[in-house]
Amino acid sequence: MSKRSKNHHYVPKVLQKQFWAHDEHVWYSEKDESGQYCAPYLKHVDKTFFIKNYYTVLDGDELSDVVEKKFYGSIDNYLGEIFPQIMGIFEAGSVPEFEGEALPSLINVIVEMIKRTPEFTRRYEDLAIGREVALDVLNQDESDERKQAMLALLQNESKLKELGRTVRVRATIDISDRMASILDGFSLRWAISETNHSYLLSSRIGYQIGNGGPNGLQNHNAEIWMPVSPKHALVLLRDPANRIPPKHVVSPMQMRKINEYAARNSNQIASHSQRLIESIVRKRAVLR
Template identity: 55%
Template sequence: MSRRSKEHHYVPKVLQRQFLADGDFIWYSARDQSGSYCAPYPKHIDKCFVRRNYYTILARMMPSDIVEKNYYGDIDNYLGGVLPEISRALEQDRVPTFHGGALNSIRRVVIEMTKRTPEYASKIDEEAVGQRVVEDTLADLCDDMSDEERQSMQDVLHQPDRLKELGRTVRVRSIIQHSDEVNDALRGLSVHWTKITTHHSYILSSLTTYRIGNGGSNGLSNPDAEIWMPVSPKHALVLARNIEGRLPPIVVDPPHHVRQVNEHAARHSNEIASHSRKLIESLAGRGADTNRIEKMKGAGVLPSHW
């Protein structure tokens, strides 16, 4: 049996690698208990945008990493294959194009990246959800249970960790469910790209994708809604409705709008990262954590040139 995966990235390392500062490190900042961003510091991408057991579910009442390995593993493998091709094309001023099944795949992946983030499920109380599952099971199946089964279920109500496992299973399974309504809306979206021609750059955030309503709702029912996903410091993928072919395949993003996109990301995310120390400091609102950096260098975690 293979070892169960427990460290789950919601921003895959294949995407983080497009934003590296040096080696496998990226400038990183996360919100602290006060809600403010901590002083930025270099962090290895193995430890960035990751939570323990975030996608673990109960399968036959045992913890399973099937969603992490089979579902998100497939998405990460897809991105690992397509992102380098996209970067090469954009760097050469070629338009990455998608048609047929490839177009369906890229649209689907952008939506899955939107849903997999902790911000998407931030309002879910997993323990409360688990409690409702147990209570509903007892109410619906109580007469069909043996005394031993009934008592076992009632005991779970006094086990917070078990309730959280049940609630997490509900949360994960609900998020990976496909919706016919969403699929229909996706079919109306075409793929476009932005590029930055100045020294400005996009950041990477735990939000991963940004839904923009352009004056209306940011839901897919709004014909003017767009979904942005930065794929490198200089480029973003944009899903939008190209009514009457008015949208060009590649748009130059002006500096003031790049800043707005970054500020939106920082405002609605709990973690932000960048290849640029200066950029992440400006968005975190504070200078880098020099004490932490010196300790990391002294321990050999960071190279001396940092």
């Protein structure tokens, strides 16, 4: 039997690779308990953007990494294949296009990338979820044996967290018919930097932008931006008349706003550029 995976990256290393400063390291900063970013420092991508057992679920009475390996593993493998192709097309002077089934596949992956982050699920606390599930069973199940089991479970925080985490993870990877219908109307565009200005990588991964309205995807003006390299971002938007060109050149001012939004709404950020991340957190980098 293979060893159970415990270090679960919510920003996969295959995406972090596009933002390396050098030798599998990125310039990295995270917020402290007061919400302030620490001084940036170089950190190996094995140790960035991960939480132990974040996607571990219960399989019967045993802990399992099936979601991490099978579900998110397949997504990471897909990204590992598609990113080199995307970068190669840009380097050749063209703009990547996704047609047919390739487009909904990519859109689904982007949405799953955003959903996998702590920022997406931060309102759901595993212990609270587990306790709520146990209480629901206790109130509804008339079996004395089942009630005794739930009463015992309510006294065990570790087991409650395992149950709550399983419920959270299983719910996160589910796509409802309603969500699938909403995503069906999106098209793909690219937001490119042609100056020295670059995108940050953040723990939020993608950003929902409302363009003057709510940033929920029901808003027909809403967009999803996801940087895939320091110079390139995927943009999902609705454009039924196909009026928006496939490539949009981002101004330095717009780039700054995107980066500040990313930092403000994320708990960790990273960059290939020491200068960029210092300017965002307003602190000089340190050696660790």
